[in-house]
Amino acid sequence: MVTAKVWVLKKHFEGFPKSSDFDLKHIELPNLKDGELLLESVFLSVDPYMRPYSQRNMKEGDIMIGTQVARIVESKNPDFTVGVFVVARSGWRTHFISDGKDLRALPPNWPESLPRSLALGTIGMPGLTAYFGLLEVCKMKSGETVLVNAAAGAVGSVVGQLAKIWGCKVVGCAGSDDKVAYLKKIGFDEAFNYKTVASLDEALRKASPDGYDCFFDNVGGEFTTVAINQMKTYGRIALCGAISQYNDSVPQKGPYVQMPMIFKELQMEGFIVSRWNNRWEEGLNTMLKWVMEGKVKCHEQVTEGFENMPAAFIGMLKGENLGKAVIKV
Ligand SMILES: NC(=O)C1=CN([C@@H]2O[C@H](COP(=O)(O)OP(=O)(O)OC[C@H]3O[C@@H](n4cnc5c(N)ncnc54)[C@H](OP(=O)(O)O)[C@@H]3O)[C@@H](O)[C@H]2O)C=CC1
Numbered sequence: 357m358v359t360a361k362v363w364v365l366k367k368h369f370e371g372f373p374k375s376s377d378f379d380l381k382h383i384e385l386p387n388l389k390d391g392e393l394l395l396e397s398v399f400l401s402v403d404p405y406m407r408p409y410s411q412r413n414m415k416e417g418d419i420m421i422g423t424q425v426a427r428i429v430e431s432k433n434p435d436f437t438v439g440v441f442v443v444a445r446s447g448w449r450t451h452f453i454s455d456g457k458d459l460r461a462l463p464p465n466w467p468e469s470l471p472r473s474l475a476l477g478t479i480g481m482p483g484l485t486a487y488f489g490l491l492e493v494c495k496m497k498s499g500e501t502v503l504v505n506a507a508a509g510a511v512g513s514v515v516g517q518l519a520k521i522w523g524c525k526v527v528g529c530a531g532s533d534d535k536v537a538y539l540k541k542i543g544f545d546e547a548f549n550y551k552t553v554a555s556l557d558e559a560l561r562k563a564s565p566d567g568y569d570c571f572f573d574n575v576g577g578e579f580t581t582v583a584i585n586q587m588k589t590y591g592r593i594a595l596c597g598a599i600s601q602y603n604d605s606v607p608q609k610g611p612y613v614q615m616p617m618i619f620k621e622l623q624m625e626g627f628i629v630s631r632w633n634n635r636w637e638e639g640l641n642t643m644l645k646w647v648m649e650g651k652v653k654c655h656e657q658v659t660e661g662f663e664n665m666p667a668a669f670i671g672m673l674k675g676e677n678l679g680k681a682v683i684k685v
């Protein structure tokens with residue numbers, strides 16, 4: 357008999373999540389039936405979407421939603437071998453039982469030397485968000501100027517590096533000087549700390565006096581209101597996330613986008629990465645190749661210990677992570 361530890365949503369978040377909103381429970385798992393397998397989580401992901409998702413789709417007492425890299429420890433399913441690592445979407449749990457249908461194997465050419473946690477970041481959902489968002493929503497072309505915010509995070513850091521690979525000028529904003537230094541190190545042309553600049557408008561203008569062709573927006577709110585006025589004619593805005601609004605108890609007002617949208621003939625499109633589920637393999641193989649070739653650099657904020665998942669989640673929402681926030685069990 358295996359006992360799984362799970363984190364449940366004890367109380368719906370009001371404003372910023374608190375440790376007391378979570379409860380750690382122990383659940384005894386039954387013996388495997390034919391066709392089933394037992395998995396243990398090795399790395400778990402904390403992502404911003406969990407905050408708005410919990411509000412919309414979860415009830416108190418539900419296990420927190422989430423993705424993990426897990427190892428098969430027992431199998432009564434001939435299609436799955438013990439010892440194999442997979443990506444699963446089984447929520448915040450140390451162990452779980454699956455019939456195998458919801459599991460995605462790591463790419464078969466995954467090198468031993470590469471941390472498997474990257475399957476939750478650059479070579480996983482966040483990396484593909486950058487890849488498809490830039491290619492299919494921003495439709496950026498070589499020679500254009502791309503702006504990205506939350507630029508030192510899981511998605512943003514990949515956006516900037518891919519835009520450089522594809523021949524663009526890249527401007528990134530992040531919330532600390534260390535993050536700004538990291539952005540410059542990984543090839544961003546311009547980067548600034550949005551928390552310390554005297555004027556966001558001036559900082560954006562200085563970084564690209566001619567304006568922006570593409571804006572990969574991870575933040576929303578006031579940032580979007582300011583940035584939209586610095587788009588070039590026919591500019592494209594990919595609405596990827598709105599993290600500045602996820603913890604608001606009272607919805608923010610605006611932005612009022614009509615005037616710049618009309619007079620600069622802009623396109624603005626929201627998207628969810630799962631739109632390209634049928635191209636997941638293409639995206640993963642491309643990211644794996646570029647990581648292996650050193651063209652895309654990865655940084656992870658690793659929190660040790662399943663018990664620390666709520667703290668890692670809250671820390672990520674506060675901006676404590678550089679690169680992808682993951683938990684090592
Ligand atoms: N549409 C889609 O399919 C997907 C969308 N997303 C979205 O992409 C965005 C980035 O996600 P991800 O890369 O995983 O997370 P990150 O790794 O970027 O972590 C979140 C970061 O957001 C920044 N942040 C937090 N609060 C604010 C704020 N009020 N204003 C500005 N920045 C803030 C912090 O960085 P800093 O120190 O710079 O403030 C923090 O580190 C999120 O909005 C997320 O919801 C992610 C995956 C898929």
Ligand SMILES: CCCCCCC/C=C/C=O
Nearest residue numbers: 404405423481597628629
């Ligand atoms: C494989 C997990 C898919 C999660 C999709 C998350 C979409 C995120 C939206 C905003 O943050």
